[in-house]
Amino acid sequence: MARDKEATKQKLIDAVGVIILRDGFTSVGVNAVSKEAGVDKVLIYRYFNDLDGLLKAYITQKDYYSNIAKITSEFEKIETLDDAISLSKKIFVGQLKNILANKELQEILLWELNTKNEVTSAIAKEREAQGVAILNGIGQITGKTKVDIPAAATLILGGIYYLVLRSRQVDVFNGIDLNSQTGWDRIEKSLENLIELTLKDF
Amino acid sequence: MARDKEATKQKLIDAVGVIILRDGFTSVGVNAVSKEAGVDKVLIYRYFNDLDGLLKAYITQKDYYSNIAKITSEFEKIETLDDAISLSKKIFVGQLKNILANKELQEILLWELNTKNEVTSAIAKEREAQGVAILNGIGQITGKTKVDIPAAATLILGGIYYLVLRSRQVDVFNGIDLNSQTGWDRIEKSLENLIELTLKDF
DNA sequence: AATATAAGTCACCAACCGGTGACTGTCAAG
DNA sequence: CTTGACAGTCACCGGTTGGTGACTTATATT
Numbered sequence: 001m002a003r004d005k006e007a008t009k010q011k012l013i014d015a016v017g018v019i020i021l022r023d024g025f026t027s028v029g030v031n032a033v034s035k036e037a038g039v040d041k042v043l044i045y046r047y048f049n050d051l052d053g054l055l056k057a058y059i060t061q062k063d064y065y066s067n068i069a070k071i072t073s074e075f076e077k078i079e080t081l082d083d084a085i086s087l088s089k090k091i092f093v094g095q096l097k098n099i100l101a102n103k104e105l106q107e108i109l110l111w112e113l114n115t116k117n118e119v120t121s122a123i124a125k126e127r128e129a130q131g132v133a134i135l136n137g138i139g140q141i142t143g144k145t146k147v148d149i150p151a152a153a154t155l156i157l158g159g160i161y162y163l164v165l166r167s168r169q170v171d172v173f174n175g176i177d178l179n180s181q182t183g184w185d186r187i188e189k190s191l192e193n194l195i196e197l198t199l200k201d202f
Numbered sequence: 203m204a205r206d207k208e209a210t211k212q213k214l215i216d217a218v219g220v221i222i223l224r225d226g227f228t229s230v231g232v233n234a235v236s237k238e239a240g241v242d243k244v245l246i247y248r249y250f251n252d253l254d255g256l257l258k259a260y261i262t263q264k265d266y267y268s269n270i271a272k273i274t275s276e277f278e279k280i281e282t283l284d285d286a287i288s289l290s291k292k293i294f295v296g297q298l299k300n301i302l303a304n305k306e307l308q309e310i311l312l313w314e315l316n317t318k319n320e321v322t323s324a325i326a327k328e329r330e331a332q333g334v335a336i337l338n339g340i341g342q343i344t345g346k347t348k349v350d351i352p353a354a355a356t357l358i359l360g361g362i363y364y365l366v367l368r369s370r371q372v373d374v375f376n377g378i379d380l381n382s383q384t385g386w387d388r389i390e391k392s393l394e395n396l397i398e399l400t401l402k403d404f
Numbered sequence: 405a406a407t408a409t410a411a412g413t414c415a416c417c418a419a420c421c422g423g424t425g426a427c428t429g430t431c432a433a434g
Numbered sequence: 435c436t437t438g439a440c441a442g443t444c445a446c447c448g449g450t451t452g453g454t455g456a457c458t459t460a461t462a463t464t
Contacts (some may be wrong), residue, residue, distance in 0.1 A: 003431080003440090003441055003442075005440085005441065008441080008442085026316075029420095030421085031420080041423085042423085042424080043442070112368075113367050113368065113371065114316065114371075115371070116372075120371065124371075124372050128374060128375070128376070132376065135377060146395075147396075147399075148388050148392050148395075150376055150388075151388040152392040152395065152396060153376065154365065154378050154389070154392075155362070155392055156357065156358075157361070157376065158361035158368065158375075159357040159358055159360035160357070161360075162360030162364040163357065163360045165315050166314075166360065168315075168318075169314060169315065169317070169322065169326075170318075170323075170326050173333075173356060174333040174337060174352055174356040175330075175333070175337060175356075176352060176353060186352075187357060190356075190357055193349045193350075193400075194349075194354060194399075197349075197396075197399040197400065198395075198396070201395075201399055205460060207410085207411065210411080210412085232453080233450075233451065241412080243452085244413080244453085244455095245411080
C-alpha cells in the first residue's frame, strides 16, 4: 500500500522488538514477525536476505551498550580508594537495576545463553568490549590487589544476570524472594559488601 | 515386540535423557523421544498421559540432588572458623566442578531459565530444599555475620551457574577464557577468595 | 480352544514452520 | 505512451509438530 521501502523495513525491525518483548525470542520467526508488521514475509528475504539479516539490523539499531563512554569518563575523576569503591558499587548496582527493569534486555541475555549464531555473537562482542573497558577502568585505579579483580567481577556480574533471569520463572531462590523489593535489597546490599571487601583486600 | 510395558516405559524415559544430552532440552518432543526409544509415540500418552508426565518420570528417576545428606553431615564435624571456611569453599568449588562436568545438568539449568511448567517447578522445589539446607548449615556455624550470608551465597552461586552456561556459547567473557583450564582456575580462586572474605567479615 | 485384556502399530489430522515462484499494481525514466 | 524496475500480494511447497482413532497382535485366564 504505502509503497515505501524504508518504512516497510522499519516496520519489520520494530516488529522484532515487539515480539521479543511480548512473546520472547523463541517466538521470533518470519511468520510471526511479518504478521506483526502487517507485511508479507517475503519482504524479509528481499530486504534483509534472511531472518538473521533482519535481526542484525534490529540489534544494530538498538545499540544497547552505548553508555560506556559515560562510565569511563567517570574513572578519571577518581582520587581515593573510597572513590573507586563507590564508583564500582554504582556501576554494578546500576547494571542490576538496568537489567531488572529492561525486559527486552533480559530476553536478549536469555537468547545469548541459548543460541549461538552471527547475531548473538555480534551482541556478545559488543558486550565484551564494554565489560573489558570497565574492568580496565577499575584495574587502573586499584592497582595491585590480592584478588583477581576481573575474575571476581565476572563472577558477580554473572550472578546478577542469573538471578534476574531466574526471577522470571521462580519466586524464591535459596530462600531469597526474587520477586519482592526486600529480596532485591538484600542482593544489592550483598553486592556492595562483596565489592567493598574485594577492593579493600590488598 | 517385547510386549513388556515396564521395559517400554523405561525405554522412553531413557530416550529423554539421551535427547537432552545430545540435542538439548528444546529438542525434547513426542516425535523425537519416541523415535529415539524405537517405540510409537502413542505410548507416551498411554503410559504417561502427556509429555509432561514422561518428563516428570524422567526427573524423578534422575534424583540429581541426593548429596545433601552427605554434606549436612559434614557440618557437624566443624569446630573452628577455618573449618567452616574450608568446608564452604569445598561446597562451592564442588558445585562449580559438578555443573561444569555434567552437561545434562547444564541443560536442565537452561531449561529452568527458559520454561516454567510443572516439571521445572518440581526441579526448582528440590533444588531449593537443597540450597536452603546448605545455607542453614553455613549459617549455624558462622553465627552473626556482618554480611547477609544467604544473599551473598545466592549471588555467587548464580554467578557459577551463569558462567558455566555462558561458556557453552562463548569463549571469552569479560576477558576471561571460559574454555580453558586457566580461566576456570581464576574463577575458582576468586570463588575461594570471596568466600573467605565474606565469612571472615563479622 | 475361546475370549477378554492390554501392548504395540499404523494412518491420519490440523496447525505451524521456513522458504519460493508467480503474480499484480505503481511510479518514474525514456 | 510505453516500458522496465520495483514494492507488495498471494498461493503454494515440503517438512515437522503435537495429538487421536482404528487397528492388529500377543498373553493370560477361563
